[in-house]
Amino acid sequence: MTDLKALSAANAARWAEAKSIRNFSTVAARLVSAPAKDRYQAVSAKTGVPWFFIAVVHEREASQNWNTQLGQGDPLGSVSVHVPKGRGPFKTWEDGAYDALVNCAPFAARNRDWSVGGTLTMLEQYNGLGYAARGKPSPYIWSGTDQYVSGKYVRDGVFDASVVDQQLGCAGLLRAMTQLDPTITFTGAKIVPAGRAPSPAPKPPPANPSIHAPAKGSLGAFFVDLFKSLFGRK
Known part of the structure; x- marks a missing residue:
């Protein structure tokens, strides 16, 4: 072979x-x-x-x-x-x-x-x-x-x-x-036929949660949002 x-x-x-x-x-x-x-x-x-x-x-x-x-x-x-x-x-x-x-x-x-x-x-x-x-x-x-x-x-x-x-x-x-014809190139890249969408790029992983940036939906995030609403911080 x-x-x-x-x-x-x-x-x-x-x-x-x-x-x-x-x-x-x-x-x-x-x-x-x-x-x-x-x-x-x-x-x-x-x-x-x-x-x-x-x-x-x-x-x-x-x-x-x-x-x-x-x-x-x-x-x-x-x-x-x-x-x-x-x-x-x-x-x-x-x-x-x-x-x-x-x-x-x-x-x-x-x-x-x-x-x-x-x-x-x-x-x-x-x-x-x-x-x-x-x-x-x-x-x-x-x-x-x-x-x-x-x-x-x-x-x-x-x-x-x-x-x-x-x-x-x-x-x-x-x-x-x-x-x-300068449009002819050999890039080695994948060529996607029309009508077949390429796979979307993966989303970056979320940053590690901290007291300043708590995980979305966590208790820490609730208190941060409450603090912002009470004191008008954005």
């Missing part, structure tokens, strides 16, 4: 060192532009998954084709045949995206660590942990950077060490997107 904490640390370290060896800017500009960003943000508001995570998954799975399912890039109007299988059909891209993020492994909507390491590791889980099990950087994340050389699962469960992934990886896309 893959140690996800160790993988998060490894991905964060790769992020700090990675250099792009391909051009990510053109695709990144398309992903952050309206109306695409508006649609990603609408799904983010319902799921709690950052919109930029949704954007790069959409690019990797379907080259941002709005007629496909976010889960695996299968046609929106058909039942999916690739993992996750048996999903759909869906009327809208947003419906399929919600299903993929909320109802399908790795259940991205349950993630609460959206730091760089946490985000990249959730993306890696989205594609599968086969590369991590082999001790290799995932091309789903690192293709197009100096962190990846070769090796690819050419179909579900079939790995070919000689194949080089030709798609742009999520890490390079995210880095290019942050340069175009």
Whole structure:
């Protein structure tokens, strides 16, 4: 079983060192532009998954084709045949995206660590942990950077060490997107979906009662209030 904490640390370290060896800017500009960003943000508001995570998954799975399912890039109007299988059909891209993020492994909507390491590791889980099990950087994340050389699962469960992934990886896309859109940050904070209020902050414990500040409802509080009423003190 893959140690996800160790993988998060490894991905964060790769992020700090990675250099792009391909051009990510053109695709990144398309992903952050309206109306695409508006649609990603609408799904983010319902799921709690950052919109930029949704954007790069959409690019990797379907080259941002709005007629496909976010889960695996299968046609929106058909039942999916690739993992996750048996999903759909869906009327809208947003419906399929919600299903993929909320109802399908790795259940991205349950993630609460959206730091760089946490985000990249959730993306890696989205594609599968086969590369991590082999001790290799995932091309789903690192293709197009100096962190990846070769090796690819050419179909579900079939790995070919000689194949080089030709798609742009999520890490390079995210880095290019942050340069175009300064609202993209990796704070690691919990993201609360719309309509789900965050838990209220706990109230501070009451101060220890004393003769000057007796506990509310106590006999001491009664005499203090009586003293104030008789002598007009406030």
